[in-house]
Amino acid sequence: MEQPILEMRGINKAFNGITVLNDVHFSVKKGEVHALMGGNGAGKSTLMKILTGVYTADSGEILIEGQPVTIKSYDEAQKNNISMIFQEFSLIPTLTVAQNIYLTREKKTSIGLLDDKDCEKKTEKLLEELGVDIRPNDLVHNLGVGYWQMTEIAKALSQEAKILIMDEPTSSLTKNETEVLFSFINKLKAKGYSIIYISHRMDEIFEICDRITIMRDGRYVTTEKCSETDLDTVISHIVGMQFDQAFEWKERTYALDVPPIFEVRNLSAEHVQDINLKIQPGEIVGIAGLMGSGRTELLRNLFGIDPIKSGDIYINGQKHSIKNPKNAIEAGLALIPEDRRMQGLVLEHSVKDNMTLPILSKVKKGAFIDSKKSNEISKEFVRKLNIKTDNIFKKAGLLSGGNQQKIVLAKWLANDPTVLMLDEPTIGVDIGAKTEIVEIIRAMAENGKAILVVSSELPELLALSDRVIIMHDGKIKKEMTRREIKSEEELQYAIQGF
Amino acid sequence: MQSKVSSVQKPAAPSLKGFEWRNYIVYFAFVGVLIYFSISLSDEGFLTSANLLNIVRQTATISLMALAMTFVISTGEIDLSVGSIAALSSLVGALAIQAGYGIIGGLIGGVGTGLVVGLINGLLVTKVAIPSFLVTLGTMGAVKGAAMWVTDTAPVPIVDANFNFIFGSGDIGPIPVLLIWTLVFTVIAHILLRKTSFGRQVLATGGNESAARFSGVKTMKIKLMVFLATGLMAGLAGLLYAGRMNAGRFSFGEGDELSVIAAVILGGTSLFGGVGTIIGTIVGSLMIGTINNGLIIMGLDVSQQMIIKGVIIILAVAFGKKAMKR
Numbered sequence: 114m115e116q117p118i119l120e121m122r123g124i125n126k127a128f129n130g131i132t133v134l135n136d137v138h139f140s141v142k143k144g145e146v147h148a149l150m151g152g153n154g155a156g157k158s159t160l161m162k163i164l165t166g167v168y169t170a171d172s173g174e175i176l177i178e179g180q181p182v183t184i185k186s187y188d189e190a191q192k193n194n195i196s197m198i199f200q201e202f203s204l205i206p207t208l209t210v211a212q213n214i215y216l217t218r219e220k221k222t223s224i225g226l227l228d229d230k231d232c233e234k235k236t237e238k239l240l241e242e243l244g245v246d247i248r249p250n251d252l253v254h255n256l257g258v259g260y261w262q263m264t265e266i267a268k269a270l271s272q273e274a275k276i277l278i279m280d281e282p283t284s285s286l287t288k289n290e291t292e293v294l295f296s297f298i299n300k301l302k303a304k305g306y307s308i309i310y311i312s313h314r315m316d317e318i319f320e321i322c323d324r325i326t327i328m329r330d331g332r333y334v335t336t337e338k339c340s341e342t343d344l345d346t347v348i349s350h351i352v353g354m355q356f357d358q359a360f361e362w363k364e365r366t367y368a369l370d371v372p373p374i375f376e377v378r379n380l381s382a383e384h385v386q387d388i389n390l391k392i393q394p395g396e397i398v399g400i401a402g403l404m405g406s407g408r409t410e411l412l413r414n415l416f417g418i419d420p421i422k423s424g425d426i427y428i429n430g431q432k433h434s435i436k437n438p439k440n441a442i443e444a445g446l447a448l449i450p451e452d453r454r455m456q457g458l459v460l461e462h463s464v465k466d467n468m469t470l471p472i473l474s475k476v477k478k479g480a481f482i483d484s485k486k487s488n489e490i491s492k493e494f495v496r497k498l499n500i501k502t503d504n505i506f507k508k509a510g511l512l513s514g515g516n517q518q519k520i521v522l523a524k525w526l527a528n529d530p531t532v533l534m535l536d537e538p539t540i541g542v543d544i545g546a547k548t549e550i551v552e553i554i555r556a557m558a559e560n561g562k563a564i565l566v567v568s569s570e571l572p573e574l575l576a577l578s579d580r581v582i583i584m585h586d587g588k589i590k591k592e593m594t595r596r597e598i599k600s601e602e603e604l605q606y607a608i609q610g611f
Numbered sequence: 612m613q614s615k616v617s618s619v620q621k622p623a624a625p626s627l628k629g630f631e632w633r634n635y636i637v638y639f640a641f642v643g644v645l646i647y648f649s650i651s652l653s654d655e656g657f658l659t660s661a662n663l664l665n666i667v668r669q670t671a672t673i674s675l676m677a678l679a680m681t682f683v684i685s686t687g688e689i690d691l692s693v694g695s696i697a698a699l700s701s702l703v704g705a706l707a708i709q710a711g712y713g714i715i716g717g718l719i720g721g722v723g724t725g726l727v728v729g730l731i732n733g734l735l736v737t738k739v740a741i742p743s744f745l746v747t748l749g750t751m752g753a754v755k756g757a758a759m760w761v762t763d764t765a766p767v768p769i770v771d772a773n774f775n776f777i778f779g780s781g782d783i784g785p786i787p788v789l790l791i792w793t794l795v796f797t798v799i800a801h802i803l804l805r806k807t808s809f810g811r812q813v814l815a816t817g818g819n820e821s822a823a824r825f826s827g828v829k830t831m832k833i834k835l836m837v838f839l840a841t842g843l844m845a846g847l848a849g850l851l852y853a854g855r856m857n858a859g860r861f862s863f864g865e866g867d868e869l870s871v872i873a874a875v876i877l878g879g880t881s882l883f884g885g886v887g888t889i890i891g892t893i894v895g896s897l898m899i900g901t902i903n904n905g906l907i908i909m910g911l912d913v914s915q916q917m918i919i920k921g922v923i924i925i926l927a928v929a930f931g932k933k934a935m936k937r
């Protein structure tokens with residue numbers, strides 16, 4: 114059998130006595146795209162951090178092409194031809210593409226000055242080879258997110274990387290950008306690079322990967338060939354039990370003969386025009402549309418983040434003028450933003466403090482915070498959303514990516530709003546938690562709330578919505594009741610504008 | 612498979628609106644200020660070559676400190692202690708000369724003082740991890756105190772004519788030596804920032820510190836170096852004060868941090884780090900000098916000048932921020 118390019122054997126890691134990785138095995142072949150999957154907090158990111166020298170394993174060994182190596186820093190990882198493709202945090206926005214790629218490795222002229230010409234030429238050649246259509250002297254600041262990643266990959270390759278690690282690379286990409294990234298990954302694969310690919314999106318995994326390794330609760334479960342397994346098997350390995358299809362639409366009933374609980378009349382703003390919208394109490398309305406169709410912008414307008422030019426918003430029949438998020442919260446609106454890590458979380462604060470921030474007035478006893486009550490609320494949500502944390506006093510920043518997402522969800526759910534707006538509610542969240550979130554949203558609707566969901570994941574949108582609104586170029590183009598939509602394809606067509 | 616990436620959001624064309632406007636605003640402003648004073652102060656002789664050279668002389672100290680400050684601000688830090696360093700350095704330099712160590716002794720004393728304070732600033736910021744704003748606010752006070760204490764607030768006269776020539780009042784032909792000092796260091800600073808790996812790493816550190824670290828930039832070392840640079844240049848500025856005024860004095864450099872930071876920000880260096888320009892800084896500095904000069908000729912006193920400088924800083928930052936947002 115062919116020797117793997119990378120092998121990790123018997124890796125153990127504990128933080129403060131709590132085991133996070135338990136005897137994990139992982140092996141990658143040359144020229145393959147290898148998916149690493151598992152629920153939130155399964156230990157995927159931690160395993161990769163050990164591989165890149167951010168953490169050191171308590172025990173276990175790493176072999177590169179059969180040779181044992183020690184990796185104590187990111188530098189040493191790079192010397193072993195391993196590179197992490199960070200999502201957006203490892204480029205310097207104020208420098209150009211070429212300056213970024215060759216930072217600290219610039220060629221010098223004979224008198225010791227930087228030879229920028231040489232840098233640019235090498236970058237041009239590199240980008241040409243990779244087929245990436247950006248110029249070496251473009252400022253990174255001016256590039257789209259998709260190009261950030263390609264610049265990063267180019268940088269890694271210029272450092273002779275042979276193993277590339279991508280941790281949820283598509284979570285901030287549009288569909289187009291994702292496709293471009295995939296064709297790029299295929300090219301890299303053909304050239305013999307190995308790619309470790311972490312994602313919660315099943316369709317992506319089956320599209321791009323050759324093999325899948327699955328982890329659960331810090332343990333290695335199995336490694337399978339993509340061509341020899343199927344979705345259900347993979348899901349059951351991740352979840353650890355037979356998985357019941359929660360992603361099925363449940364016909365729901367809600368009162369149609371009462372006045373709408375939420376109404377928008379003739380709303381126009383910078384990116385949206387002429388929006389009219391009514392939601393009954395207990396109704397879940399999904400918004401579908403392409404990236405840039407104005408979905409996120411509409412939610413931001415409704416929540417008072419971006420100003421509206423004209424139009425009125427009614428909640429419970431009462432007109433509200435919403436100028437800022439504080440007005441919106443007071444009027445009973447809540448928005449769970451898409452970019453939750455950045456917008457929704459104080460990483461330095463505890464899980465509990467994050468969750469109870471918007472509801473401080475509700476957990477007060479006189480002038481003081483009732484810590485018993487706020488503890489109870491926090492614990493309840495940790496249990497409900499299955500948040501993997503040692504306790505509610507752990508710093509939010511130390512939780513795994515997906516568990517951080519869940520905290521933000523909890524934070525706004527705890528506020529018990531009249532109208533709940535969610536932007537891509539399950540991004541970065543594992544399959545188990547996805548179904549839980551779907552359940553929670555349904556339960557909120559059952560309580561007579563109005564729900565407005567934006568999602569690019571059509572199965573999720575279809576599972577949730579009673580009605581789907583399709584947006585295009587800032588306008589509502591079409592409206593369909595859930596019953597009218599026969600299949601995901603039909604909705605996909607409608608979104609594409611056919 | 613089509614190999615060229617094209618369906619993706621194209622890199623936005625380098626935005627003409629924001630950045631360029633921000634980069635050139637200082638030049639327009641400078642010309643505007645010159646025209647304004649030329650007209651309103653034409654009777655007082657603002658536009659005579661004697662007065663213009665005077666502006667250059669008076670501005671040299673600010674300019675040298677602003678050059679170094681450009682590096683500090685480009686890393687996303689700030690140094691408020693420059694004015695106090697200049698004061699203490701002028702005194703240490705003057706004392707060294709008085710004690711008979713000559714010009715070299717004065718130079719080593721003045722510049723050495725600056726370097727020591729710069730080192731302390733740098734170590735506190737990098738090793739003890741105190742924000743530079745607080746560190747240098749502290750040293751600003753402490754160093755000023757030291758300057759008042761060494762001679763019990765008494766000035767120290769310098770009688771060494773050579774020193775006074777080289778570091779202050781000398782002219783070579785029609786050219787003031789202070790202009791030469793300014794030009795030489797401007798060229799050095801410009802090359803350092805634009806053409807050397809040190810400069811590149813300064814900009815990288817300010818642009819995104821953790822990314823810079825992951826790319827192999829020793830960000831702590833870079834920060835230490837930039838504080839040494841402001842220390843060094845503030846020390847030299849102190850000697851230029853001493854040379855021009857033929858004495859060391861604790862009140863030199865008072866309020867200079869305001870002028871220096873205003874010059875840098877006006878010039879287009881981003882207070883948020885990552886973007887810096889030496890040419891902009893020097894124009895910004897000349898503009899501050901011109902405003903100072905014009906206000907003095909107009910008969911405004913120090914307090915009124917300070918108000919105007921404060922307003923200018925805030926306006927400059929506000930403009931810069933708008934432009935950054937695009």
Ligand SMILES: Nc1ncnc2c1ncn2[C@@H]1O[C@H](COP(=O)(O)OP(=O)(O)OP(=O)(O)O)[C@@H](O)[C@H]1O
Pocket residue numbers: 128133151152153154155156157158159160501502511512513514515516541543
């Ligand atoms: N520095 C740390 N200190 C304490 N606990 C940590 C630390 N880093 C990670 N953990 C814990 O280790 C566990 C595994 O986290 P990890 O980030 O590897 O999960 P993950 O598989 O990447 O999950 P996700 O899909 O949500 O990103 C989590 O329970 C997390 O709280």
Ligand SMILES: [Mg+2]
Pocket residue numbers: 157158280513514515
């Ligand atoms: Mg993770």
